[in-house]
Amino acid sequence: MIASLKPYAPEIKPSTLGRARISAIGSRAFLLEAPGDFDLVAQRRIWALSKILKSWEDLSEIVPGMTNLLAVLKKTPEDPDAVVRRLLEAWDGAQSLDLKGKTIEIAVHYGGEHATDLAALCDLSGLRDREVVRIHHEATYRVFALGSAPGFGYLHGLDPRIHMPRKTIPSLKMARGCVTIGGMQTGVAVLTGPNGWNSIGFADLQMFDPTSPNPAIMAPGDIVRFVPARIEL
Amino acid sequence: MIEIVETGPFNTIQDLGRPGYRDIGVTASGAMDPLALKVGNILIGNDEGAAVIEVQTFPFRVRFAGDVMFTVTGAECNATLDGIELLPWCTQTARSGQMLVLPMPPASARLYICVGGGVDVAPIMGSRSTSLRGAFGGNAGRSLANGDVVAVGEAFDESLMPKDGMAVVPPASALSEVFPSSTDGTLLIRALPAGEHDLFGVDADRFWNQTWKISSQSDRTGYRLSGDPIKPMAPLEMRSHGIVPGVIQVPPGGEPIVQMSDANTAGGYPKIAGVIEADLWRLGQARIGSRLRFVRSTHAEAREVDRAVDDYIEDVRSISQMVKRALKAMAQR
Numbered sequence: 001m002i003a004s005l006k007p008y009a010p011e012i013k014p015s016t017l018g019r020a021r022i023s024a025i026g027s028r029a030f031l032l033e034a035p036g037d038f039d040l041v042a043q044r045r046i047w048a049l050s051k052i053l054k055s056w057e058d059l060s061e062i063v064p065g066m067t068n069l070l071a072v073l074k075k076t077p078e079d080p081d082a083v084v085r086r087l088l089e090a091w092d093g094a095q096s097l098d099l100k101g102k103t104i105e106i107a108v109h110y111g112g113e114h115a116t117d118l119a120a121l122c123d124l125s126g127l128r129d130r131e132v133v134r135i136h137h138e139a140t141y142r143v144f145a146l147g148s149a150p151g152f153g154y155l156h157g158l159d160p161r162i163h164m165p166r167k168t169i170p171s172l173k174m175a176r177g178c179v180t181i182g183g184m185q186t187g188v189a190v191l192t193g194p195n196g197w198n199s200i201g202f203a204d205l206q207m208f209d210p211t212s213p214n215p216a217i218m219a220p221g222d223i224v225r226f227v228p229a230r231i232e233l
Numbered sequence: 234m235i236e237i238v239e240t241g242p243f244n245t246i247q248d249l250g251r252p253g254y255r256d257i258g259v260t261a262s263g264a265m266d267p268l269a270l271k272v273g274n275i276l277i278g279n280d281e282g283a284a285v286i287e288v289q290t291f292p293f294r295v296r297f298a299g300d301v302m303f304t305v306t307g308a309e310c311n312a313t314l315d316g317i318e319l320l321p322w323c324t325q326t327a328r329s330g331q332m333l334v335l336p337m338p339p340a341s342a343r344l345y346i347c348v349g350g351g352v353d354v355a356p357i358m359g360s361r362s363t364s365l366r367g368a369f370g371g372n373a374g375r376s377l378a379n380g381d382v383v384a385v386g387e388a389f390d391e392s393l394m395p396k397d398g399m400a401v402v403p404p405a406s407a408l409s410e411v412f413p414s415s416t417d418g419t420l421l422i423r424a425l426p427a428g429e430h431d432l433f434g435v436d437a438d439r440f441w442n443q444t445w446k447i448s449s450q451s452d453r454t455g456y457r458l459s460g461d462p463i464k465p466m467a468p469l470e471m472r473s474h475g476i477v478p479g480v481i482q483v484p485p486g487g488e489p490i491v492q493m494s495d496a497n498t499a500g501g502y503p504k505i506a507g508v509i510e511a512d513l514w515r516l517g518q519a520r521i522g523s524r525l526r527f528v529r530s531t532h533a534e535a536r537e538v539d540r541a542v543d544d545y546i547e548d549v550r551s552i553s554q555m556v557k558r559a560l561k562a563m564a565q566r
Contacts, residue, residue: 023427025507027510027511028510062256068474145256183501208367215257
């Protein structure tokens, strides 16, 4: 993996309008979901909201997701409706924040023994394996959020032609490094274990070091490019 | 020092966990029954979040090297020290060479060995908890194994402890009024509807009304529940979002999963409900094969239970400090 620090030139687009949806998860956590499309515009507003919420003293954790954000309170709130109102107000006040990220190039071995779901993706998309691989590596991806496993980056920018739903029955032991597609998202598995995403290749890289002051290599806003090191079809 | 003489898999070092890193995908971990950990630590004179040994596979045997103050909390079981049965939830002092044996508890799932000074392993990212998924923290990021030796921190002065130990009424009894109980022995766990609850239509009612069984595919990450499958009215795929322990997700097969201490930090399955935090330790003590029903709750009720639990912990703290102060005064006389 090569990490180079290139400035990202932001494009300017109007913010997403419309009301966010807020729901509770148990007693202390509230999930805000942005309205509208699954795109960078919505995600920039999530990043802006995340920055606003950092000043709230009653929050213990802020977890940005894919065009959504989980706010975890320190205590069960007296008035949950008031929390919902405050979150909506903060959302309405959140404009757009573009995180200037570094560019990360990831060498990928497309196909081969780890590409357990490439054939199924060809069937679903009606594309040949070569085209699937080309479409995947020609795109430029943006790290929208981290989560699910230590240092795992959720990447946005997957071409709709190769979207593929998560599996009904997850693979029990998918290897760390598998390059995967889950719905409209793509990423690289950072742990070996059960995984419901679809694997099309393999990348050998270490995305997380718990002893480092900055344990995760990827950060929201980073740009990711997949570079085919080998294509084995 | 404590030598692990006999252990099964999945017994780990835990504290109150590693919250604050969900945004980089790091599971909080921490004890499945944080209340037992807090009370045990307070009794023994530790900070309430000191690291302990969580035991969930039995039997478990340890030998003490040096004099160590300890208490065993969590599930009720007939723990013995050199063959002599110990009072549960009571402080003890083990002498060098003595052997503590924890047999399988008859009803609940997990025991905590809290030692004076806490289990002394290096904190990583602010916590001594073992992250089994991340393979770091605790005892080299893995479960305890036969022959492992774990260090113990510097303890509170044992001469300031009552000679015959100090015991506390376990929370399940002390707080029985704030925790619901059923007539048929089914565990009742309170939860709030979550994001996709209403999209399950009539199956949402079946979620609340039926009795679920905790399947054998359950661990510290999550409990899989078996029962009549429930399905949303139309297939749903969510954008990945942050989740917390207690969230009840429904994968396409229709059998819910409750995320527990080693919960994933993000999910994409529809969420039907979320367990209120004050009931999570009760679920953490539920055994594989046991039955449970969810009871629809409110934030107001969750807050009341939180308050009752906080008051109980505060009582344990103030009474144990009072006893220690009295003993100190007597010693100085």
